[in-house]
Each structure stands twice: as structure tokens, then as C-alpha cells.
Amino acid sequence: MTIKAVIWDLDGTLADSAALHYQAWQAIMDRYGIFYTYQMFIDEFGRNNAEILTKHFDAADPATIQRVSLEKEADFRALLTPGVLQPLPGVMAWLAHFRHQGIVQVVGSSGPMANIAAMVRALDIGDYFLALVTGTHLPKGKPDPAIFLRCAAVAGVDPVHCLVIEDSIHGIEAAQRAGMRSVAVGALAGSAALRALCANPAAPPCLALASLDQITTPSSLFE
Amino acid sequence: MTIKAVIWDLDGTLADSAALHYQAWQAIMDRYGIFYTYQMFIDEFGRNNAEILTKHFDAADPATIQRVSLEKEADFRALLTPGVLQPLPGVMAWLAHFRHQGIVQVVGSSGPMANIAAMVRALDIGDYFLALVTGTHLPKGKPDPAIFLRCAAVAGVDPVHCLVIEDSIHGIEAAQRAGMRSVAVGALAGSAALRALCANPAAPPCLALASLDQITTPSSLFE
Known part of the structure; x- marks a missing residue:
């Protein structure tokens, strides 16, 4: 897919x-x-x-x-002065890869929009994204799927064609409930909670990666 | 409405x-x-x-x-260092009024997202918005209605319940083509081009305001 x-x-x-x-x-x-x-x-x-x-x-x-x-x-x-924050390993390559593939990218974060804008500014990665979306204005936070469904709506893409990248178990559960595939990154990737969540064969596939720099062609992940 | x-x-x-x-x-x-x-x-x-x-x-x-x-x-x-840019007259009151009314607010700008995030950061107004959306990733710019329709989608609101606030004739035309009411602000408000565009009785209503500080309860504008 x-x-x-x-x-x-x-x-x-x-x-x-x-x-x-x-x-x-x-x-x-x-x-x-x-x-x-x-x-x-x-x-x-x-x-x-x-x-x-x-x-x-x-x-x-x-x-x-x-x-x-x-x-x-x-x-x-x-x-958040320029240079104080760095993208995590692999992030810049993934952002560039998806852009090169013509894939729409959106930020969907539970954080306050003022922080999202300031972090995106400090990281100097704004131009990769069609939209920045905060969950703070929605009635329920992750694992409620609302924020990811709003992100799919602004992207103009059906949830089955969306991929969520997350570092929290609530975020992965939100992706599954939104009907979206997901990549779990960082410490979460090795957790028993993630294994349990991703063991459900009825849920959309999720992939665990300790670091995004383990993979260089992410759009082929689920093919 | x-x-x-x-x-x-x-x-x-x-x-x-x-x-x-x-x-x-x-x-x-x-x-x-x-x-x-x-x-x-x-x-x-x-x-x-x-x-x-x-x-x-x-x-x-x-x-x-x-x-x-x-x-x-x-x-x-x-x-764009903090304090170098100020919201235009009336903007802070309108933002606060809409928030107080429980109305969802979104930025829909033709500018690059890196500039949108930096300006929102410099103005310290991020937390008023559910989403920031750029038109640069869409096939056509304003007056094409795509950006405003994407904004309505992320807001989860039908276009007939959306109000666009714009300072350019292309933006007002985009709002009309999206089926949205609009407020034209600044120099545009006094222009013949705007008068011509807003004279169409079949188009959604648009209102001309030289400055937002002329009105203090904007949500009642079209009632």
C-alpha cells in the first residue's frame, strides 16, 4: 500500500x-x-x-x-535559539527522502502550537511540511486518533495511505486507531508495551526502529 | 450562519x-x-x-x-527576533474574541512554512491556532481555493461555517471560490477590485475593513 x-x-x-x-x-x-x-x-x-x-x-x-x-x-x-536543538539521527535523510518521493509531510504533535512553531523554527525544517497541527485544541489527546485524522484531512490523503512516526506508545495506539501504519522510534522500539500493541494482526502494521538512521529508503518500508 | x-x-x-x-x-x-x-x-x-x-x-x-x-x-x-514584529491593530482582540467563543482558528498562508513558523514564533501567537498551513506544497496558489479547503478540513468545519481574513484580492477570491465568507483588511478594503468582487450577490458575503480594530465583536459580523 x-x-x-x-x-x-x-x-x-x-x-x-x-x-x-x-x-x-x-x-x-x-x-x-x-x-x-x-x-x-x-x-x-x-x-x-x-x-x-x-x-x-x-x-x-x-x-x-x-x-x-x-x-x-x-x-x-x-x-530555543538557533543551533541549540538538533534533528535526531536519520531525521534529515527521511525528510529529504519523503520530499523527493513527492510524499506530503505534516507535523501532528500533542504539544502547544507555540512550542511546535518555535521548535520547527529552531530546527530550520519548516519547509518540509504542508502543515503543523497541535492536539491541544482537540477534546481528547493521543491515543485518541483525532489528531492524526485531522492531519490526514489537511494532507488530503486517506488514512490507509498515511504513515505515522512516533516515539510514544500513546502515539502508536492513536495511529492504529486512525487506521494508519506506523514507525515506533527510540526507546519505545525495544519495549514490551510496543510488542504487545503491534502483535495484533488486525491492526495496521507497525515497525520498530531504535533509530531512523537504520533505514535509508523509508518509503519502501511497507511494500 | x-x-x-x-x-x-x-x-x-x-x-x-x-x-x-x-x-x-x-x-x-x-x-x-x-x-x-x-x-x-x-x-x-x-x-x-x-x-x-x-x-x-x-x-x-x-x-x-x-x-x-x-x-x-x-x-x-x-x-525575526522577538519584538521586531507586532500584530496589526485589532488582531490580538480578534484572536482572543474568537478563542473565547470556542471558534477554531487556523493560519492559511501562501508563504513558505519556515517563514510562517518563524513569524508565528516572533509574534508569540502560536497557541491561538489548531494548525498552520502553507500553500507552497499545493499545485496552485490563491485564488485557487485549495489552501482554504485544506484549512477547513483540518478544522473539521464545513466551508459555509468558515470565515477567511485576508489582505489580498487573490485571497478574497480564493475564499469565495471555497464557499467561505471573508473579511478584506488594510488597503484592499478601499479598492475598486474588491468592490467589484464583492458586488456578486451569488458569492458568499465579504466585508471590507480598513483595520480590524474598527470592530470588537467579530463573530457577530455576519449574523
Whole structure:
């Protein structure tokens, strides 16, 4: 089945901004007199800002939580100066390969659009994409398939011709529920959770790759 | 007819980057020993880079034209430091009003995605949008309605419930051909070309506003 559109997750897939997020978290916690270690960051990674802040700010009202959360993301974006973030290994070759094949590319990320735009700008990869789409305006996050279905719609491509590239188990499940093939990258590729998800013969095929630089002609992956 | 999605043109509508484009053009022309005046810029504004460069570079091959064009756009983005660009009058109030009404907002721009992401970043307005969409990957530019139909698709909204905000006659024509209502802003609002286009009683309504700050409750515009 031909691939006509590729939908990229951003964080952890196109580039890894975890170190910059830690830097932003540490700065903001420090500003409010809260001691925040790297281990705390690792333990809480993947939870949303409100959950993290509610845990560390005693008796803070929702308005304060919201304000500090926005402050943290603005700090993160301020750290995104050109050159500070690099595409993950293999990413540039995949982007160029798909473009050369005439395959439409779209970013479908759960992150806030302000961060998506800032990361795409800092990585200088904007011109590969027809569209950047955030899940934050949709009622449910991944593993709900809505974001990937919106990406397919903007690409003008049927889900069966879409390929999703993801680093999270929720993202791979969202791809399957959207009826899309997927590539699981990074640490996820070796996980038991992924093996279990991809063992379902009724689901669209998914492929596990520790790194995108293991493959040079990705459009032939599922042929 | 209720507005459920607003599709924003970017340049000249959300913000005016003409002065920065002139700065980038002048720098690049200077680098290649070409004298480039503000009057030349004004006369050529709206033409694509290849046309402008082919006129000024004697006997340049397409690869050189393409390389210099990318160089000019990278120079433009390098100028987009935070604070250098401001939203046009009324824009922030309209963005906030639509968000408050629960109306989905999308950017649909003919510009390169790298510029869209950089401008949205510099303006710090990313979080108002579900998606940023470029027309550069589509076969035809505005007045072809394709870009606005893609924006409606990603918004999950029927074109009759979409409102386009534009500063160019091609953009308003694209909106009409997409079956969408529109607001024409800036100098376009007073033009004879717009009056002619909007005089067609069979086309979706369009409204002319010299500046968005003339209206404070835009979602009631067409009720």
C-alpha cells in the first residue's frame, strides 16, 4: 500500500527537547523557591504541566497554575535559539527522502502550537511540511486518533495511505486507531508495551526502529 | 450562519513583514553587488522570488536562483527576533474574541512554512491556532481555493461555517471560490477590485475593513 502522507510526531521523534524542558522547569521552580532535581523531572516526564505544578505548589489556585505553566513554556521557547536543538539521527535523510518521493509531510504533535512553531523554527525544517497541527485544541489527546485524522484531512490523503512516526506508545495506539501504519522510534522500539500493541494482526502494521538512521529508503518500508 | 472556524492569512493580515522583507532583499542584493532600491522593492512586491531574482541576476541558472532565494528567506527569518514584529491593530482582540467563543482558528498562508513558523514564533501567537498551513506544497496558489479547503478540513468545519481574513484580492477570491465568507483588511478594503468582487450577490458575503480594530465583536459580523 503506497505511502502518500507522513505524519511526524515532534518531540522525541524529530528532535529531543527533554534537556531544554528540564532547564526551563528548573529555572521556573527555582524562581518560586522550589528545589527541583533531574530525577524529579525524569519521574514526572510525560505528565502535563498542571499535574506537575499542583504537586509542587502547595494550595495553588488554578489561575496561578495556569499562569506559571505558560511562564514555563515561554521560558522553554526562549531557550530555543538557533543551533541549540538538533534533528535526531536519520531525521534529515527521511525528510529529504519523503520530499523527493513527492510524499506530503505534516507535523501532528500533542504539544502547544507555540512550542511546535518555535521548535520547527529552531530546527530550520519548516519547509518540509504542508502543515503543523497541535492536539491541544482537540477534546481528547493521543491515543485518541483525532489528531492524526485531522492531519490526514489537511494532507488530503486517506488514512490507509498515511504513515505515522512516533516515539510514544500513546502515539502508536492513536495511529492504529486512525487506521494508519506506523514507525515506533527510540526507546519505545525495544519495549514490551510496543510488542504487545503491534502483535495484533488486525491492526495496521507497525515497525520498530531504535533509530531512523537504520533505514535509508523509508518509503519502501511497507511494500 | 454561525462561524465555527476562522482562517487567517498571515502576512499583511496578522502582521506586516514588508519592512523586514525589504531589509532581507537589500542585504542579499548588496551581497551579490546589485543595487536595490525601496522603489524597486515596492514595484516588485507580490512577485515570487524566482521572478525578482531572474530580473536582477544576469544569466543565472535555476539552481543559483533557487539557492539565492533560500538564502534571502533565511536572512528574513534571521531578522525575526522577538519584538521586531507586532500584530496589526485589532488582531490580538480578534484572536482572543474568537478563542473565547470556542471558534477554531487556523493560519492559511501562501508563504513558505519556515517563514510562517518563524513569524508565528516572533509574534508569540502560536497557541491561538489548531494548525498552520502553507500553500507552497499545493499545485496552485490563491485564488485557487485549495489552501482554504485544506484549512477547513483540518478544522473539521464545513466551508459555509468558515470565515477567511485576508489582505489580498487573490485571497478574497480564493475564499469565495471555497464557499467561505471573508473579511478584506488594510488597503484592499478601499479598492475598486474588491468592490467589484464583492458586488456578486451569488458569492458568499465579504466585508471590507480598513483595520480590524474598527470592530470588537467579530463573530457577530455576519449574523
